Amino acid sequence: MEFHVGLTSSGDLAASIYRQLHEAIVSGRLAPGERVPPSRELAWRLAVSRNTVTAAYDRLTAEGFLVARVGAGTFVCAEPPVRTGVTAAPDADPIPVRPAWRTPMMSFEDTRVAEFDFRVGVPDVRRFPMTAWRRLVGRELRELPPEAAAYGHPAGHPGLRAEIARHVGLSRSVLADPEDVLVTQGAQQALDVLGRVLVGPGDRVAVEEPGYPPARAVFAALGARVTGVPVDGEGLVVSAIPSATRLVYTTPSHQFPLGMPMSLRRRGELLAWAHRQRAVVVEDDYDSEFRFSERPLEPLHGLDRGRRVLYVGSFAKTMLPALRLGFLVVPPSLRSAVRAARALTDRQGDPATQGAMAAFLSEGLFSRHLRRATREYAARHERVLSVLRRDFHDTLEVVPATAGLHLAAWLRVPVDVDALVARATAAGVAVESLGGYHAEGPGRPGLAIGYGAIELDRVEPGLRRLAASMA
Numbered sequence: 001m002e003f004h005v006g007l008t009s010s011g012d013l014a015a016s017i018y019r020q021l022h023e024a025i026v027s028g029r030l031a032p033g034e035r036v037p038p039s040r041e042l043a044w045r046l047a048v049s050r051n052t053v054t055a056a057y058d059r060l061t062a063e064g065f066l067v068a069r070v071g072a073g074t075f076v077c078a079e080p081p082v083r084t085g086v087t088a089a090p091d092a093d094p095i096p097v098r099p100a101w102r103t104p105m106m107s108f109e110d111t112r113v114a115e116f117d118f119r120v121g122v123p124d125v126r127r128f129p130m131t132a133w134r135r136l137v138g139r140e141l142r143e144l145p146p147e148a149a150a151y152g153h154p155a156g157h158p159g160l161r162a163e164i165a166r167h168v169g170l171s172r173s174v175l176a177d178p179e180d181v182l183v184t185q186g187a188q189q190a191l192d193v194l195g196r197v198l199v200g201p202g203d204r205v206a207v208e209e210p211g212y213p214p215a216r217a218v219f220a221a222l223g224a225r226v227t228g229v230p231v232d233g234e235g236l237v238v239s240a241i242p243s244a245t246r247l248v249y250t251t252p253s254h255q256f257p258l259g260m261p262m263s264l265r266r267r268g269e270l271l272a273w274a275h276r277q278r279a280v281v282v283e284d285d286y287d288s289e290f291r292f293s294e295r296p297l298e299p300l301h302g303l304d305r306g307r308r309v310l311y312v313g314s315f316a317k318t319m320l321p322a323l324r325l326g327f328l329v330v331p332p333s334l335r336s337a338v339r340a341a342r343a344l345t346d347r348q349g350d351p352a353t354q355g356a357m358a359a360f361l362s363e364g365l366f367s368r369h370l371r372r373a374t375r376e377y378a379a380r381h382e383r384v385l386s387v388l389r390r391d392f393h394d395t396l397e398v399v400p401a402t403a404g405l406h407l408a409a410w411l412r413v414p415v416d417v418d419a420l421v422a423r424a425t426a427a428g429v430a431v432e433s434l435g436g437y438h439a440e441g442p443g444r445p446g447l448a449i450g451y452g453a454i455e456l457d458r459v460e461p462g463l464r465r466l467a468a469s470m471a
Contacts, residue, residue: 005046013048017056025065025080032078036066039074100221113453115428116462120257120406121287122453123317127373132365136356144352154343155335156183156327157354163361164313164327172285173302174311174329182328182338183349186321187286187314188214189342190328191249194310195222196341197334198280203246208236210437212256215249215284228440231255235262238269247280252300253288257437257448258408259401261297271300274308281309287317289370291403292378307331315357317405317452318370325349325357377405380451383459388449391467396447405452408434411445415470420447423469429462 005020007013024030036042039057043050057074060066064081068074155161161181168174184190191214199205201223207216209228220226229240229248236250248270252262262270274281283300301311311329319325330338342348360366384407388398396409411417417433424431434446454462 005042007046007048013046014052014055014059017042017046017053018059021056021060022065025060025076030076032076032080034076035073036076100223114425114430116430116458116465117453118429118431118449118451118462118466119453120432120448120450121317122450123319123321123405124373124376124452124455125320127369127376128320129365129369133356133360136359136365137352139359140352140355144355149351152348152351154339154348155179155181156349157351157358159358159362160354161327163358165329167361167366168311168313168329172288172299174299175302176311176329179335180329180331182330182342183354184326184328184342185324185346185349186316187284187312187326188218189324189345190312190314190326191215191218191282191284192345193328193338193341194247194282194312195219195224196344197337198247199224204242204244206241206245206248208250208255209440210257210434210443211249211439212251212284212286213437213439216439219247219249228438231258231260233260234266235260236266236270238266238273241273243277245277245279247282248274249282249284250300251284251286253285253297254401254403256284256286257406257434258399259404259406260399261403264297267297267300267303271304271308279308282312283309284312286312286314287404289318290374290377290405292374292381293402301329307333310334318366318373319357323353323357325353376456377452380454380456380459381407383456384449384451384463387460387463391463395470399446406448406450408448409446410434411447415445417445417447420470424466427465427469429465429469431466 005017007016021030021036030036036057037045039050039053043053046053057066057068061068061074064077066074067077158178160183161178164181164183165176165178168176182190182193184193195218199219199222203224205219205224205226206229207219207226208231210231211228216226216228224246227242227245230237235252235255236248241248250262250270252267254261270281273279281300281304285299288299299311301309312326313329314326315323316326328338385398388396388407388409392409395411395413397412399408399410401407417435421431421433432448432450434444434448435442437443437448451459
């Protein structure tokens with residue numbers, strides 16, 4: 001590999017070369033078995049005599065850091081005498097950051113998979129039609145025109161925008177022109193783009209409490225004053241929204257994390273409030289495709305006649321989280337602004353992935369995958385629900401929900417939920433506390449139990465293990 005050696009003085013050049021190579025080997029930047037530049041080549045690059053480089057190499061060889069192989073070159077020893085890893089210098093003069101970033105806004109979960117995985121919001125990647133997806137991505141890469149390989153439009157692949165507009169129009173009654181659609185790197189980027197366009201430092205933003213922590217975090221990072229608004233059995237309590245609120249973030253189809261839908265009456269109240277206050281409502285429809293009974297209520301976007309609702313969707317749950325595909329539906333008045341904000345963040349998404357997603361939708365593969373996944377998740381939902389009602393009726397009160405990839409349950413008995421989660425984790429059961437979704441107080445103690453990542457026949461033994469952790 002290309003390795004940089006710098007000589008900034010005319011002192012002992014061989015010693016300087018030795019020190020830099022020694023540090024690179026000890027820190028791990030030069031890996032065991034890696035070839036170092038030939039002495040003649042390095043001497044030419046540094047404009048020094050070959051003897052100077054040879055002296056440094058000979059010293060490293062004598063100390064056991066390098067080994068010379070006749071006819072092949074000089075290499076880092078397979079097992080150097082000392083290998084401590086990179087050691088950072090003390091940060092005596094730290095660079096100041098904005099107050100909002102001084103403490104972590106988000107934590108990143110352990111990626112190790114538990115024996116019984118009841119994590120929230122994790123789909124079953126084993127159910128994904130990977131063979132078909134590889135075929136579509138390969139076709140896109142083979143047929144990618146030269147102009148598409150250059151910088152693309154920040155709004156996203158035109159074919160995908162058209163397919164998204166058609167999909168949400170048919171499945172969710174969200175009437176949108178393809179020009180109203182902005183393709184994003186997941187729902188989180190959609191929220192970031194909206195925040196950049198609509199929210200300034202000091203503006204009031206209302207979010208659900210409990211609610212989706214990354215939404216709160218992205219608005220707080222932009223300098224907004226974020227207030228949690230309580231939810232009840234009908235969803236967001238509109239009367240509790242603070243005055244002078246600029247933007248309201250809500251999950252009306254399947255409240256996150258509790259699971260109840262916002263009632264039609266409450267939806268009407270929220271839209272009427274938004275019109276009176278000239279505020280914006282961001283509707284995050286994050287997993288409404290997985291619905292197991294009842295007809296879904298009309299989305300806020302479909303009920304809105306004053307263009308106050310901005311619709312956010314994601315393929316993270318229905319496809320693969322790693323694909324980072326989401327979208328945003330905005331009125332014509334916001335098109336140019338959200339495109340400019342997207343261009344300033346990462347310019348554009350991956351044209352091959354977006355083109356493959358367009359084909360996945362247009363060829364009916366998405367609908368087929370969704371039907372199969374919904375049947376599987378419905379069976380898991382019913383299994384979790386039946387076991388909780390049968391074996392946990394004295395300890396857990398299940399919050400009614402008919403969609404999504406998890407169930408919430410309140411604890412009927414006084415329990416240290418964090419300690420319970422820790423005991424379950426030690427027993428091989430990944431489950432979450434509802435307390436992690438509260439930002440303005442501990443909230444009512446409870447658990448969030450996901451079923452997207454656990455096979456049907458693993459549900460009951462996993463919940464038995466959880467019950468043992470509660471004893």
